[in-house]
Amino acid sequence: MLSPDTQTLDLAGAVAHFVEHGFAPLGRVLTEEAAADLAARAEALMGGADPHPGVFYQHDSPSGRYEDLQFGAGWVGPSARYRKLEKLEADPQFAGFIENPFFAALTREMLGDDVRLYRSVLWNKAPQVGMAVPWHQDDGRFWGLDRAPFLQVWTALDDAPRESGCLEVVRGSHKGGLATPEGGTIPQARLDEVDAEGSAVALPARRGESFLVHNHTWHRTGRNSTDAPRRAVSISFLDGETRCKRRRRAPREFRRLFG
Numbered sequence: 001m002l003s004p005d006t007q008t009l010d011l012a013g014a015v016a017h018f019v020e021h022g023f024a025p026l027g028r029v030l031t032e033e034a035a036a037d038l039a040a041r042a043e044a045l046m047g048g049a050d051p052h053p054g055v056f057y058q059h060d061s062p063s064g065r066y067e068d069l070q071f072g073a074g075w076v077g078p079s080a081r082y083r084k085l086e087k088l089e090a091d092p093q094f095a096g097f098i099e100n101p102f103f104a105a106l107t108r109e110m111l112g113d114d115v116r117l118y119r120s121v122l123w124n125k126a127p128q129v130g131m132a133v134p135w136h137q138d139d140g141r142f143w144g145l146d147r148a149p150f151l152q153v154w155t156a157l158d159d160a161p162r163e164s165g166c167l168e169v170v171r172g173s174h175k176g177g178l179a180t181p182e183g184g185t186i187p188q189a190r191l192d193e194v195d196a197e198g199s200a201v202a203l204p205a206r207r208g209e210s211f212l213v214h215n216h217t218w219h220r221t222g223r224n225s226t227d228a229p230r231r232a233v234s235i236s237f238l239d240g241e242t243r244c245k246r247r248r249r250a251p252r253e254f255r256r257l258f259g
Contacts, residue, residue: 001034006102022174022217030208039157041093046082051075054090058083064131081126088120104258107237114240116254123232125165130224138215140183144246152213156205157231164230165222167203174214
């Protein structure tokens with residue numbers, strides 16, 4: 001599954017770049033064949049006759065606008081236009097990717113020996129219709145954590161040029177913490193303060209390439225205007241001391257990885 005490039009990666013250099021800039025390229029983590037296999041598995045999960053047990057589905061909005069997303073609908077039948085599939089750890093093939101030896105070494109370096117999973121998500125942009133996602137941060141009250149998460153790994157399962165909606169970031173934006181206590185979408189006034197549009201750094205990727213992304217780094221993805229799908233997996237890791245603060249239901253227990 002893993003590319004030979006993972007054996008020669010300057011991990012300390014990548015971590016230093018991540019700390020300074022809020023993101024860091026890791027190069028090709030998956031072989032092209034392994035990435036293609038996971039892309040095919042994603043296609044099967046979206047196009048099956050029934051939803052995969054344990055996987056959460058969210059479809060693109062009919063209009064293709066982020067503002068028109070429907071929440072709570074879940075599985076709506078076989079479709080290539082699901083926007084995201086969450087809880088990928090419920091699928092054995094994706095679980096094997098999440099717990100690969102390279103991620104074990106990486107997270108041990110940054111989080112210690114007790115590493116937990118907050119979420120694992122397939123982000124899908126269907127050809128010509130995959131929606132744009134606005135500037136946002138991955139933390140805040142909705143995440144319900146007793147400390148700020150900071151470590152995510154984003155991996156391209158298809159080539160992800162700018163035209164298909166590659167990841168874009170605002171360099172160093174993680175250093176300012178949360179733009180709002182709620183987290184999520186960045187208010188326009190804050191974007192204007194730092195000229196986010198002019199500061200955007202595009203991170204095009206080849207199939208199998210990965211990036212470290214700080215949870216507080218302002219990031220977005222564009223619309224897919226190509227004739228090919230653009231699928232990627234994002235995994236958010238926590239240290240073992242992190243606790244869930246939610247009280248409406250029983251607090252979440254975060255799955256231990258690499259144990």
